[in-house]
Amino acid sequence: MKALVMRQPGQASIESIAKPEADDGELLLKVRMVGLCGSDLNSFRGSNPLVSFPRIPGHEIAGTVTENKSGNPVLEPGTNVAVSPYSSCGKCAACRRGRSNACQFNQTLGVQRDGALTEYITVPATRVYPAKLGLKELCLVEPLTVGFHAVARGRVTPDDVVAVFGCGGVGLGAVAAASFQGAKTIAIDIDNDKLGVAAKAGAVHTINARQESVPERLAEITNGLGPDVVVEAIGSPETFRSAIEVVAFTGRVVYIGYAKQPVAYETRLFVQKELDIMGSRNAMPEDFCRVIQMLEHQRFPVDDAITRIITMEQTPDILRAWQENPAAFTKIVVAVD
Ligand SMILES: [Zn+2]
Numbered sequence: 001m002k003a004l005v006m007r008q009p010g011q012a013s014i015e016s017i018a019k020p021e022a023d024d025g026e027l028l029l030k031v032r033m034v035g036l037c038g039s040d041l042n043s044f045r046g047s048n049p050l051v052s053f054p055r056i057p058g059h060e061i062a063g064t065v066t067e068n069k070s071g072n073p074v075l076e077p078g079t080n081v082a083v084s085p086y087s088s089c090g091k092c093a094a095c096r097r098g099r100s101n102a103c104q105f106n107q108t109l110g111v112q113r114d115g116a117l118t119e120y121i122t123v124p125a126t127r128v129y130p131a132k133l134g135l136k137e138l139c140l141v142e143p144l145t146v147g148f149h150a151v152a153r154g155r156v157t158p159d160d161v162v163a164v165f166g167c168g169g170v171g172l173g174a175v176a177a178a179s180f181q182g183a184k185t186i187a188i189d190i191d192n193d194k195l196g197v198a199a200k201a202g203a204v205h206t207i208n209a210r211q212e213s214v215p216e217r218l219a220e221i222t223n224g225l226g227p228d229v230v231v232e233a234i235g236s237p238e239t240f241r242s243a244i245e246v247v248a249f250t251g252r253v254v255y256i257g258y259a260k261q262p263v264a265y266e267t268r269l270f271v272q273k274e275l276d277i278m279g280s281r282n283a284m285p286e287d288f289c290r291v292i293q294m295l296e297h298q299r300f301p302v303d304d305a306i307t308r309i310i311t312m313e314q315t316p317d318i319l320r321a322w323q324e325n326p327a328a329f330t331k332i333v334v335a336v337d
């Protein structure tokens with residue numbers, strides 16, 4: 001069967017590999033669509049230290065069950081599913097606390113182990129989520145869960161005002177999650193197109209950080225109190241600091257952005273405001289269920305979030321074009337069959 005294989009940084013081609021066989025407790029899935037995100041681009045560039053080569057990428061997966069060796073009658077052949085690409089060891093401190101999303105030894109499909117840009121994969125039946133959704137929706141489930149988990153970490157309620165810094169794939173998920181939770185959600189970005197999609201995902205206010213003062217607008221919207229929850233989904237030192245500065249006294253700050261360099265803080269504000277400051281990583285099974293619920297309610301602008309659908313054969317060229325011009329693409333989805 002065909003697979004997209006990255007042999008070394010900057011190089012990807014379609015190769016022929018053996019079709020896998022499902023063990024007991026597993027499913028054989030026909031891969032239907034796979035979404036690509038910034039982390040796939042980093043893998044292709046060789047800038048993700050967790051990726052070794054050769055590697056088959058692909059962790060945002062829509063598939064159809066073709067063989068069910070789990071005994072679970074819900075997962076009969078023909079069922080369309082989204083897939084959780086994570087693994088957990090069951091033994092580390094995070095797993096012992098029931099927080100397997102942050103497993104110390106997690107191996108994500110397409111990162112530490114081969115992923116889904118191929119015709120068939122096998123997965124444990126416990127890692128799939130059947131849903132009454134189209135294929136495009138199904139491959140948006142995983143990327144949206146990351147923002148949903150951040151909002152769960154921030155204990156967002158309908159009484160909260162939530163500000164989200166960054167409306168890329170992850171931030172957009174946080175905007176959708178906070179809005180779906182009933183919170184008053186404010187989306188912040190420097191790109192008006194992304195802010196437009198965020199508004200369709202439920203943001204009631206949008207702030208273009210290049211054209212307006214973010215602290216002033218936030219103060220205006222919240223009568224000077226500041227947002228109850230701030231989600232940082234960019235990873236720059238400025239927004240890491242800004243989150244602490246703009247959040248309300250006794251507010252919650254959730255970081256999902258990965259900072260590429262150390263960040264200097266005025267730590268006085270941590271104490272003075274008595275803040276809850278949290279990291280958020282990957283997602284839990286309940287986040288997958290919540291995203292599916294939102295998508296089934298048609299509360300997300302799926303066609304605005306996916307900017308391009310390509311074939312597996314086009315993927316090597318598109319990866320090269322994306323590497324040369326990262327801003328040219330936002331969400332690419334590969335139609336595998
Ligand atoms: Zn992704």
Ligand SMILES: [Zn+2]
Nearest residue numbers: 089092095103
């Ligand atoms: Zn673990």
